Amino acid sequence: MTLWNDFKQWKRRAIIKTGKRVTRAIDKFLASQSLVGDPPSFDPSQFDWVKTLENNWQPIRKEAEQLLKERELIPAFHEISPDQTRISKGGHWKTHILYGFGRRIETNCQRCPETAKVLESIPGMMTAWFSMIDPGYHIPPHRGPTKSFLVCHLGLLVPKDKDKCYLRVADRKLTWEEGKCFVFDDTFDHEVRNDTDEHRVVLLVHVERPMRAPGRILSKLFIALIKASPYVKDGVKNMKKWEDRYAAALRRMENQAVPQD
Numbered sequence: 001m002t003l004w005n006d007f008k009q010w011k012r013r014a015i016i017k018t019g020k021r022v023t024r025a026i027d028k029f030l031a032s033q034s035l036v037g038d039p040p041s042f043d044p045s046q047f048d049w050v051k052t053l054e055n056n057w058q059p060i061r062k063e064a065e066q067l068l069k070e071r072e073l074i075p076a077f078h079e080i081s082p083d084q085t086r087i088s089k090g091g092h093w094k095t096h097i098l099y100g101f102g103r104r105i106e107t108n109c110q111r112c113p114e115t116a117k118v119l120e121s122i123p124g125m126m127t128a129w130f131s132m133i134d135p136g137y138h139i140p141p142h143r144g145p146t147k148s149f150l151v152c153h154l155g156l157l158v159p160k161d162k163d164k165c166y167l168r169v170a171d172r173k174l175t176w177e178e179g180k181c182f183v184f185d186d187t188f189d190h191e192v193r194n195d196t197d198e199h200r201v202v203l204l205v206h207v208e209r210p211m212r213a214p215g216r217i218l219s220k221l222f223i224a225l226i227k228a229s230p231y232v233k234d235g236v237k238n239m240k241k242w243e244d245r246y247a248a249a250l251r252r253m254e255n256q257a258v259p260q261d
Contacts, residue, residue, distance in 0.1 A: 023146060026222055027187055030147040033215025040170035041184040042150065049122040049207065050181045053154045057179040059114040061156045064130055064201050067096050067112070068157065071132060075242045081235045087142050094132040097239060101227050102126050107243040115203065124208035126223075130156075133200045138193050144186030145226065148219040149206040151186045155179065156203060159196035167192050176202060 031038040036046055044050045053060075067074065077088035077095045087093075098108050098116055109116035112130075119128050126149060133139070144151070155176035159165045162175045167182075169190040174182050184190070194200050211219060226232055 023222075026218065027147045030209070030211065030215050030219060033211040033218075034147070035210040035212065036150075038147075038185070040188040040190075041172050041174060041182065044152075044181045044183050047150075047152075047183060047207070049125075050152065050183070052118060052121055053152065053181055053203070053205070054179060056114070056118045057154060057156065060112075060118065060154065060203055061178070063112040063115050064156045064203070067130055068132060068199060068201060073245075074132070075238075080238045080242065082238075087140050092134040092137040093139060095129045096132075097127075097129040099125065099128045100235065100239065101223070101232055103236065105239060105243060119205065122205070122207060125205060126208060127204075127206035129204055131202050131204045133192060133194045135159075135194060135197045135199060138195075139191055141189050141191040143189055146219075146222060147185065147187050148209060148223055149186075150183055150209050152181050152183045152205045152207060154181050154203040154205070157199060157201035159194065159198035159200055161196050164195040165193065165198075165200055176200065 036042060071094050072091075074094045074096050076091050077093045078084045080095060080097065096108055096112070097105050098112060098119060099105065104116075115128075115130075119125055131153075153167070153176060155178045158176045158178050162177075165176070167174045167176075167184070167190060169184045169186070170188040172184075174184065176182070208219070
């Protein structure tokens with residue numbers, strides 16, 4: 001059994017290593033096809049959907065505040081995606097996933113109906129989750145898998161000392177503001193620091209990058225390959241387990257709250 005597990009781990013690493021080489025070549029082409037250029041970060045006003053998020057930030061924040069109270073029921077990033085163990089340690093980076101590569105996570109969306117409704121109105125939205133970082137936590141430098149997407153962060157609960165809580169992407173330092181978005185390309189080297197004694201909570205959204213037709217075609221093919229990969233398939237299985245666990249825990253909490261005669 002140990003040998004079989006070792007083989008599966010080796011196969012997984014080989015697939016990821018090969019995938020990264022292929023991805024770098026594809027990303028060069030996708031960058032050349034981008035209709036918004038290829039900088040590390042973008043002016044949010046370029047994207048109409050940013051206003052949709054910002055105009056609805058207060059009901060989204062209200063749902064995030066409730067989730068923060070239930071954070072022990074919410075999985076860490078690496079508990080959904082085992083490939084993230086280098087950057088996600090312990091229970092310090094919690095992820096309440098609403099959509100994953102276009103797949104609606106029903107239990108989680110039912111828990112956050114206002115947020116889900118807003119997300120459904122965003123053209124090209126592929127992935128979205130509440131990202132919760134503990135006080136004092138540092139997400140080490142890393143890169144995203146593809147230029148097919150742009151990443152948007154909507155600030156919801158932001159520590160008061162903003163200079164000590166930020167995202168660095170390439171040579172740029174981005175800080176969160178409650179009710180405001182910033183947009184960046186996560187294929188550039190980036191990291192997050194929260195050197196404060198407060199939690200930081202954002203709504204993280206992946207949206208399809210505007211591209212010329214050849215880029216859109218290649219991007220959709222590449223996304224289909226990602227969806228078929230162990231990277232996503234394992235995440236879907238793990239998410240289902242956490243969905244069931246989360247739903248069961250909420251039922252227990254609700255039953256305990258019912259007054260007894």
